Amino acid sequence: MAWTRREVLRLGIGCALGAGALGGMASLATSGRRRAPRMSQPDSGAKWVRRAQYYEKLGPRRVRCVLCPKECEVGPGERGFCGVRENQDGEYYTLVYGRSASVNIDPVEKKPFFHVLPGRPIFSFSTAGCNMECKNCQNWQLSQSRPEQLPAMDLPPARLVEAARKQGCSLIAGTYAEPVVFAEYLLDVAREGNKRGLRSTMVSAGYIKREPMIDLCRELAAVKIDLKSMRDDFYRRNCRGTLKPVLDTIELVKKQGVWLEIVYLVIPTLNDSDREIRDTARWTREHVGSDVPLHFSRFHPQYRLKRLPPTPYETLARCHEIARAEGLQYVYVGNVPEHGGTNTYCPKCGKLLIRRQLYRIAENHLRGGRCEFCGQSIPGLWS
Amino acid sequence: MTTAAASEAAVRFPLRFILALTLMGLTELIAQVVLTRELLATFLGNELSIALVLAVWLVSVAAGSALGSWVAPRIAAPMRAFGWSQMLLACLLPLALFVARWVQPGDLTPGQMLGPGAMLLTSLCVLALVCLVGGFQFVVAARAAGYRGQPGERAGERAVSPVGLVYALEAAGAVLGGIAFHFYLAAHVGPLRTLAGAGVLNIVSACALLRPRLLNKSAIALVPALAAVAGLLVLSVRAEEFEIASLRGSPRWASLTVSLAQNARDRLISLDSLFVSPRWRSLYAKLPEEVRRTISSLRATPLSALRNPRAFAASKYGALIVTEQEQQVSFYQSGVLLFTSGDEYSNEVAAHTALLQHPAPRRVLLIGGGVAGLAGEMVKHPITELDCVELDPRVVELARRWLPEELLQPLSDPRVRLHLGDGRLYVKHAQAPYDVIVLNLPDPTTAAINRFYTREFFEEAYRALAPRGILAFNLTGSSHHFSGTVLLAASTMHNTLGGAFPEQLVVPGDQMFFFAAKEPGVLSGDWRRLADRLERRGIEASFVNEVWLQDALLPFRREMLLEAIRGESEARLNSDLNPVSYYHQTRIWLDQLSSGLARPLQLLSPIEIWWAAIPIGLAVVVVAVTRGRGGRLTGAAVLIAAGAIGGFGLLVELLALLAFQSACGYLYHALGALIAAFMAGLAIGSAVVSRREIGRRHSARIMLAGLGAAGLVCVVLPGLLAAVLQAPSLAPIALSLALLLVGSMVGGLFPVATTLYRGERSASRAGGAVYAADLVGSAGGALAAGVIAIPLLGAAGASYAGALLLGAAFVLGLTLLRE
Numbered sequence A: 001m002a003w004t005r006r007e008v009l010r011l012g013i014g015c016a017l018g019a020g021a022l023g024g025m026a027s028l029a030t031s032g033r034r035r036a037p038r039m040s041q042p043d044s045g046a047k048w049v050r051r052a053q054y055y056e057k058l059g060p061r062r063v064r065c066v067l068c069p070k071e072c073e074v075g076p077g078e079r080g081f082c083g084v085r086e087n088q089d090g091e092y093y094t095l096v097y098g099r100s101a102s103v104n105i106d107p108v109e110k111k112p113f114f115h116v117l118p119g120r121p122i123f124s125f126s127t128a129g130c131n132m133e134c135k136n137c138q139n140w141q142l143s144q145s146r147p148e149q150l151p152a153m154d155l156p157p158a159r160l161v162e163a164a165r166k167q168g169c170s171l172i173a174g175t176y177a178e179p180v181v182f183a184e185y186l187l188d189v190a191r192e193g194n195k196r197g198l199r200s201t202m203v204s205a206g207y208i209k210r211e212p213m214i215d216l217c218r219e220l221a222a223v224k225i226d227l228k229s230m231r232d233d234f235y236r237r238n239c240r241g242t243l244k245p246v247l248d249t250i251e252l253v254k255k256q257g258v259w260l261e262i263v264y265l266v267i268p269t270l271n272d273s274d275r276e277i278r279d280t281a282r283w284t285r286e287h288v289g290s291d292v293p294l295h296f297s298r299f300h301p302q303y304r305l306k307r308l309p310p311t312p313y314e315t316l317a318r319c320h321e322i323a324r325a326e327g328l329q330y331v332y333v334g335n336v337p338e339h340g341g342t343n344t345y346c347p348k349c350g351k352l353l354i355r356r357q358l359y360r361i362a363e364n365h366l367r368g369g370r371c372e373f374c375g376q377s378i379p380g381l382w383s
Numbered sequence B: 001m002t003t004a005a006a007s008e009a010a011v012r013f014p015l016r017f018i019l020a021l022t023l024m025g026l027t028e029l030i031a032q033v034v035l036t037r038e039l040l041a042t043f044l045g046n047e048l049s050i051a052l053v054l055a056v057w058l059v060s061v062a063a064g065s066a067l068g069s070w071v072a073p074r075i076a077a078p079m080r081a082f083g084w085s086q087m088l089l090a091c092l093l094p095l096a097l098f099v100a101r102w103v104q105p106g107d108l109t110p111g112q113m114l115g116p117g118a119m120l121l122t123s124l125c126v127l128a129l130v131c132l133v134g135g136f137q138f139v140v141a142a143r144a145a146g147y148r149g150q151p152g153e154r155a156g157e158r159a160v161s162p163v164g165l166v167y168a169l170e171a172a173g174a175v176l177g178g179i180a181f182h183f184y185l186a187a188h189v190g191p192l193r194t195l196a197g198a199g200v201l202n203i204v205s206a207c208a209l210l211r212p213r214l215l216n217k218s219a220i221a222l223v224p225a226l227a228a229v230a231g232l233l234v235l236s237v238r239a240e241e242f243e244i245a246s247l248r249g250s251p252r253w254a255s256l257t258v259s260l261a262q263n264a265r266d267r268l269i270s271l272d273s274l275f276v277s278p279r280w281r282s283l284y285a286k287l288p289e290e291v292r293r294t295i296s297s298l299r300a301t302p303l304s305a306l307r308n309p310r311a312f313a314a315s316k317y318g319a320l321i322v323t324e325q326e327q328q329v330s331f332y333q334s335g336v337l338l339f340t341s342g343d344e345y346s347n348e349v350a351a352h353t354a355l356l357q358h359p360a361p362r363r364v365l366l367i368g369g370g371v372a373g374l375a376g377e378m379v380k381h382p383i384t385e386l387d388c389v390e391l392d393p394r395v396v397e398l399a400r401r402w403l404p405e406e407l408l409q410p411l412s413d414p415r416v417r418l419h420l421g422d423g424r425l426y427v428k429h430a431q432a433p434y435d436v437i438v439l440n441l442p443d444p445t446t447a448a449i450n451r452f453y454t455r456e457f458f459e460e461a462y463r464a465l466a467p468r469g470i471l472a473f474n475l476t477g478s479s480h481h482f483s484g485t486v487l488l489a490a491s492t493m494h495n496t497l498g499g500a501f502p503e504q505l506v507v508p509g510d511q512m513f514f515f516a517a518k519e520p521g522v523l524s525g526d527w528r529r530l531a532d533r534l535e536r537r538g539i540e541a542s543f544v545n546e547v548w549l550q551d552a553l554l555p556f557r558r559e560m561l562l563e564a565i566r567g568e569s570e571a572r573l574n575s576d577l578n579p580v581s582y583y584h585q586t587r588i589w590l591d592q593l594s595s596g597l598a599r600p601l602q603l604l605s606p607i608e609i610w611w612a613a614i615p616i617g618l619a620v621v622v623v624a625v626t627r628g629r630g631g632r633l634t635g636a637a638v639l640i641a642a643g644a645i646g647g648f649g650l651l652v653e654l655l656a657l658l659a660f661q662s663a664c665g666y667l668y669h670a671l672g673a674l675i676a677a678f679m680a681g682l683a684i685g686s687a688v689v690s691r692r693e694i695g696r697r698h699s700a701r702i703m704l705a706g707l708g709a710a711g712l713v714c715v716v717l718p719g720l721l722a723a724v725l726q727a728p729s730l731a732p733i734a735l736s737l738a739l740l741l742v743g744s745m746v747g748g749l750f751p752v753a754t755t756l757y758r759g760e761r762s763a764s765r766a767g768g769a770v771y772a773a774d775l776v777g778s779a780g781g782a783l784a785a786g787v788i789a790i791p792l793l794g795a796a797g798a799s800y801a802g803a804l805l806l807g808a809a810f811v812l813g814l815t816l817l818r819e
C-alpha cells in the first residue's frame, strides 16, 4: 500500500512534464494571434535611443544620473526610477528621444497659462515616464508606464515642430507626464522651434537639478510649475519626491527671466489648510515676486485618490482670498461659477482686463501688454 | 420544507439543540452579510473585492473547522463547548463591527483606494476571529450531535450521519437569516443593532445549552460575559443614534469621540513610527516589495480626510454616507463617490453634450444623476418631458434632505418625473419612444452596473428610442493618451455599441462620451452646428460654450482616438452573458494600484475553455500511476470532490444571479429569494440524505454519480440561461427551481462525502475536514468564476469549464471504487 520513493518521484515528474507540455501548447496556441501588433517592436526602439546629457560615471560600468534630485545610481542594464533612462555598458542613454506617446492640441488656458497668448492653441506632447509618483496623477497611464509598454509616434524634433506648424500652432508644450524625463528631446524641440518661430513651453512638477534646468531655460519661452504642497511631508507621502528642489527650480526659472506661472492643485483635506495656502502665497511673493500668477486648481477624484470629493468651491474661494490678502496680484481659481477667479484684473486701476469663460476669451482689454484703461504694464507673453 | 427537516431531527435532538443549530446558520449568514457590506464600504465595491472578502470569509471558516476537527476529539463535553462557543461569538460579533469601523484604513475617510493586499489584511483583521469561531463551532456541534444531547453518554458509531443533519439545520438557519436580512434588517435596522441582536439570541441559546450547569461554577464566569455583551449592546445602541441622528446636531461628545477614535486609529495604523528605529528599518527593508507596499498603503491613508460625516444610512443597496465640507455635500455608496453638490461642470457637460446632439429633443430619459443636478441642466433645453430613473429610494431621500435648495428645485418642474427602480427594467418596458436616453452611471466595474453597457441593453434602448433618437453615456478616459487597458475598455464599448446602432460618435476627454443614433446623419461632430443649437435654445451655461465645444470636438483628437480604437485587436463584445467589460475595469483598477496582481490577470486574458481540461489530464495520470493501490489517495479524492461540488454550487449561483438580473432587472428582494432557494436546497438535500443509511461502497457510487450529474448540469445550464433570457417571465420560477435543485445536490453530497472520508476517523472530524473542503472549493469557485471565467469565457464558457473541472474530480473519484 505504501508508496515507495521511486513511485512518488515518477508521479511527480509525470505531473510536471504533463503540466509543462500542456502549458507550452497553450502558450504556443495563443501567442501567434494575441500579440498586439500596435506595440512598437523592441528592435525598432533603437532609433529613439540617445546618449543622455546629464550623468556621471561611477567606476567602469556604473553611472549616476544627475538630471533630477533622485540621482539614481544605475548599474549596467538597469534603468533609473523614471524607467526611460538606461545604463548600456557603462554609458547612460535616454530611450525616448523623439518617442512621443501622446500628442494633442489644447487651448493654452488648459495648461493653464493665463499670461501667454490668450486663446491660442498649443501643440502638446509627452513621452512615457515620470520621476515622481503622485497618488492623484491625471496621466497615470503615461507617467507610470515604461516606453515600450505604450504605442509611440516617431516625432523627432524637426518633424514635431513641422507637425505643430501644420496644425496652426505657434506654441509647443512638453507636458502631461513629466518633461523633465525627456529633457534632451524637449531641448532640441525648443531649439528647432526657435529657429522656425515657434515658442516652446514646459509644464512640469519642477523636480529637476539646476544644470539641466538652466539649459532648458535658455531655450524655453514659458514654464509652468506644479507646486503640489508647501510641506516636504506631503511630497514624500503622496509624490515620492521632496519639496526643496521644486522651490529651487521655481526661483531659478524666475531668475533666468523665463515667463513663469505656478499652479497649486488644492486637494481636500490633504493640502488645503489656511496655513499652507498662506505659506504658499507668502513664499511666492517673497521669492519670485507678487506679479507671478498663482493658480489654485480644482482636484477631481482620480487614480488612487478616487474616493475624495472634488475640491469644494468654498475652499477655492478661500484660497483666492488668502493669496490676494498676501499681496499677490494675479491669483486665479479654476472652474468656480460666478466667482470671476479666472479673470485678469489690472493691479493698478482694478479694472477687468481679460474675462475668461473656461477657455473662451470673452473680453480682452490688453493693448500691447498694457492696461487699456490706465496703461499699466501687465507681465506675460502677449505677442 | 425546513420544518420537515427540523421535525425529523426533533426525533433525535432536543429542541434547544435544534434551535442552537439553526441559530448557528442564521448568525453565520447575518454576520457574513453585515460585515461584508461594512468592508465594501471601504473597498471599491467591484467584483474582485467582493470575491476577495468572500474568499477570506470562507477560508477562515474552513481554517476554523480544520482546527476544530483537530481539537474536537479531545473535547470531553462538546455540548458545553458548543454553548461556550456561542457565548464567545456573541461577544465577537459587535467587536468585529467595531474593528471594521475603527481599524480599517478609512471608513469615514474615503481617500485613497486600497490595493488587494491591504484589502486582504483588513478583511482578515475584521473577519478572522468571527470566522474561526464559526468554523470551530460547526465541528463542535457535529460532535455534540453524536451525544444526542445527553451529557455523559458516548455516542456509538451510527450509520446515519449526524453531521449531515447539523449541516441541514445550519443551512435552514441561513435561509431564515437571509430572508430576515434581505426583507427587513438591511433596510430598517442598522448593522450594529443587527449584530448585537444576533449576539443576544446566541447568549440566550448558550444559556439554554449550558442550563444543566448554570448553578455551578461556570455560572460565575457567565456574569462578566453577560456584562460585556450588555455593555456592547448599550454602546451599540448609542452608536446607532450617533450614526444616524445626532451627527446632524454634532453634539460635543460625539465629535470628541470621533476625533479621539480617529486619533487612536491614526496611531495604530501609522506603522511608520515603527520603522524609525534603525533596527526595525533594516528589517522593514528586507520585506518583499509587495508587503512593504501594502504596509505603506495602510499607513498613507489620510485619516483626517472628510472631517464632517453628516449622515449614515442603511440601504439595501449598500451603506450610504453623506459628508459635508465647506458647504459641499458628497454622497457615497459602498465607499464609491456617487455625486457631490458642487459639480456644475460635470452636470453641464453630461447634459448639454447629449441634448445638443439631437436636433429637437422633446422626450428625454435620464438614468442616474437626476437628483444630483443633471435634471436642472436638462430642463434648460426646450424639452416637454424628462423621466429620471433612480435605483435607491434612500439616496433620493437623503438627497432631498441634504442637498442645497437650488439643486432640488428642478425636481419640482412639472416636466420632470422621478421614477424609483431599476433603469434597465424601465427601459425594457418603456412605453412611448424617447428622443434622447442619457445614462449617467459609474464605469462598469461590477456585474450589476455592467448590465447597462451590454449589447442586449443597447438593443433595448434602441427599441425605446424614437426614429431619430440617440443614446448617450460616458466612461472614464483621456483627452490625449489612447492606449492600454483604458483604450481596450473603450474599444470594446465602441464595438458593442456598433452592434446595436448604425451610427456612433466618440468624443475623447477625461470623460469619454459615446453617442449612438438610430439613423445616420443625426449625430454631428461639427462644433459650429452644436454651438448654433446652444445659442438658438438660449442656454446659459457656465462652462459649456462655443469654445468649449470647439475644443471638445477637435477633429485631430477624435481621429486619433478612432484610429486607436480600430487598431485594438483584443477588443470583444460586451454582452449580458459575456460581461467582459468588468474584467477590463478590474484590470484598470489593478493597473492604477500598480498591484502585483495586474500582470497575472493580464496574462489570463487569452484564457480558453480547454485550459480547464488540463486537470483531467493530470487526474488521468495520477489514477494510472497509482493503479492497483487504493488507500492514501482516496482521502484526497474525497476532499477534492467535496471542493469541486462546493465550487460548482457557487458557479451556478453566480450564473443564475447574472441571468436573472439581465432578464428581470436588479430586484433586490428577488435576488435574496434566489439565494434563499439555494440555501433551502442545501438544507433539504443534506437532511434527506442524512436520514438514509448508506454503505461506504454505495456512497462512492453516489459521489461519482453526483459529480457526473453536476457536470451534466454545467453542460445544459447555458441552454437554460439562454432560454430564460428569451422568456423573462419564466426566469424567477425556472432559476429558483434550478438553484433549489443544485442546492439539494450540493447539500445531499455533503453527508455522502463525510461518510466516505470518515473511514477510521471520527464523524465530527471527518465532517470538519469535508466542511473545510466545501468552503475552500466555494471560495475558489467565487474567485475563479466571478473574476476570470465569467467575464473572459462568458457564462456558457465558464459553465463548460466548470464541467471539465468536475470531470477531473470525477476521474480522481474513480479511485474510490477500488476498495
Ligand SMILES: [Zn+2]
Residues within 6 Å of the ligand: A346, A347, A348, A349, A350, A351, A371, A372, A373, A374, A375, A376
Ligand atoms: Zn489699469
